[in-house]
Amino acid sequence: MRLPKRDGVNGRYYLIHKPDTDAEVLEHADQCIQDVLNGTARENHADYPVVIRNEKGTPFLPNQILERYLYQLPLKEFPYEDAVVFCDAMRQLVGWVEVRYELEKYIEKQVQERYFIVGERDDGFTVFPPCTVCPELREEDVDDNLLRFACYVAVCHTVYGQSFESLTTEHIFGLVSQIRPDMVKELKANGSGKLPPEIRKRKTERMTASANDAFAVIRIAAKEDTQECYEEVLDYLCEVLEQEAFPDSYSVEFRGVEKIYLPIPGLPKKGINQLFACAVRYPKLHRKIERYARLAMKEFEFYNNISDEQCAMPGTFAVFALGLEGLEWQQLVCDYLELCDDEHSSVQEKFLHVYFKKFGFTDQTMPVLVSGVQSMQGFKPAREFRTLIANEESLNALLKIKEHLKDYLPEEAKRSKNASVYLWRDVIWGIWGKDSVNGGKKVMKAAPAHLREIYEQIFH
Structure with a gap:
């Protein structure tokens, strides 16, 4: 049988959300799902919108393929591991921006609307409505794996999304914590589990440090004001940023012995400012500071613990510290400025x-x-x-x-x-x-x- 004419924009793809969608088109969509899992599906960003093709070349919208996969899953004994494998494969194939909305809407429908009473946003400013657990909700009505999947989606919004998507993370975690607070507490303590143990927590004679990908935060306490101590701190920061699972927007909470800051009036006096004001005093650390800056600098990403009025792209304080040290860092400064939002x-x-x-x-x-x-x-x-x-x-x-x-x-x-x-x-x-x-x-x-x-x- 020959497939019918494509009904997407400009005949670029097939739509599969209509009740009367051709059965053979749906077969090709299911094959596309399998090809995503097998690693044989292909994407095409050459035109808008992005399409995904199965091995035979049949094109579909990524969000419709994801929607078809998710809504075929049982809500009782939800197959968490399988769902994560498929969603990760989709994200790697077409990019987070092509799947995030569908995932968010899935959690809204299958968790928020099933388990909660959804109120009205009465202030006009909050992004999400207030939600309270349904009083008639029974223990046996809740599927823990579905809540785990909700946490996975929440973490993805922080790890792969832009800085504003942390609001979605907070909202989903807020839902889950009302039903299974221990699930969120575990994430707060150890993150998603994707970071290696030596990255999640590190303790030496000179410093203690931890990184949590689920909440996008790095905490560091320096015990000495020495070159060796700051070298360990910089090495750790770079190791964290080299982890694919760690978000591009994050907070650095640094506590050190010496309370000095970069000589730039009006900069927020945060720990990250203090860190690079201290570290830049040691010329042997300058290349390590540059390494951190180049790993950190990403357009449309920000330090999460700095106010919107003073928002700063990751790497900002490292660049400022080196930039004021000498003209040999002029190229780094220009590269940074070209990435600023x-x-x-x-x-x-x-x-x-x-x-x-x-x-x-x-x-x-x-x-x-x-x-x-x-x-x-x-x-x-x-x-x-x-x-x-x-x-x-x-x-x-x-x-x-x-x-x-x-x-x-x-x-x-x-x-x-x-x-x-x-x-x-x-x-x-x-x-x-x-x-x-x-x-x-x-x-x-x-x-x-x-x-x-x-x-x-x-x-x-």
């Missing part, structure tokens, strides 16, 4: 103010300025910038950047005729602020006569 992150502005006050505006530091103004919205210059730039060497360094500005644009922006114009506007605003508008008339009026020609080239 320009819609939410602005803590880098505080660093850049100190950076240019220390190193000035030179051929070597100008790329940092260009990356910096692109790393956030509305970069505000420090008051001292117009004085620091007011010399022939610095102004000529700025002119050189103007000539090659297109090289600093993201690939997608290079095709725009006006992208370089807008970027240059942001760069000169990042030095002179509002005085840079109207052709920089205020700046040129105050400029020394011997530099006025260079100023004119900058503003025109």
Whole structure:
């Protein structure tokens, strides 16, 4: 038999959620499920939406294949291990973003709606409604493996999702803890169990440390203020981040002997700030600090224990510490700035103010300025910038950047005729602020006569 015509968008895939779906199409969908388990299914991200194909090439939407698999599972004696194997295979094949919504909705239907009375969100701000256990719920009505699967989904939201998905994690854990509090307590104590024992807990003469993937937290207590102690701490942090099971957004709770912080006014005085302010004092540790920073830096990820107003991408304090040590770390600083979430992150502005006050505006530091103004919205210059730039060497360094500005644009922006114009506007605003508008008339009026020609080239 020949399969019917595809009914997905632009004939790209088959839909299988309709009651009258062709029986042979459903057979191909079931074969796709088996091929996912066998490792022979294939995905295609070449167009939107993403599709998944069985061995015969029949295409389906990933969420519909996952939905078909999940809703065929029994809710009594739920096959937890089998479900986890399939969901992990799907995630690895098509990516977490393609499966997270279906998993969340499954828990909402099979756990939240079956075991709880769901209230109304009365404040308009909370993401999830209040839930209380159904008074008539009996012990025998609850399947522990289904709750274990709910915990698995909760952990996945933290491990593989973006930082805001931790809210879903908290909500699901809140549901499970009302019925099986010990299940959540075990996760709090030991995590999901995927981390090796020597990563979950470590104790030496110089420090104690633990990592919990389920709650995305690393706790470290340093017993000494020595190079050897900080070396152990940095090695441990890197080992944790090298674990696939550990989330990309997380908290670092550090307690040390010496209470010093990076010399950047306005930075949150958290333990992670203290750690790198202490460690950077030892030049032999600088490469290890860089290693941590490069493992940690990921776009749209954040330290979870820093407020939204001061949100910082993992690796932030390591980069700031090295960046202020010397110009040899300029590339690391630029790489960091290019990954910053320009819609939410602005803590880098505080660093850049100190950076240019220390190193000035030179051929070597100008790329940092260009990356910096692109790393956030509305970069505000420090008051001292117009004085620091007011010399022939610095102004000529700025002119050189103007000539090659297109090289600093993201690939997608290079095709725009006006992208370089807008970027240059942001760069000169990042030095002179509002005085840079109207052709920089205020700046040129105050400029020394011997530099006025260079100023004119900058503003025109």
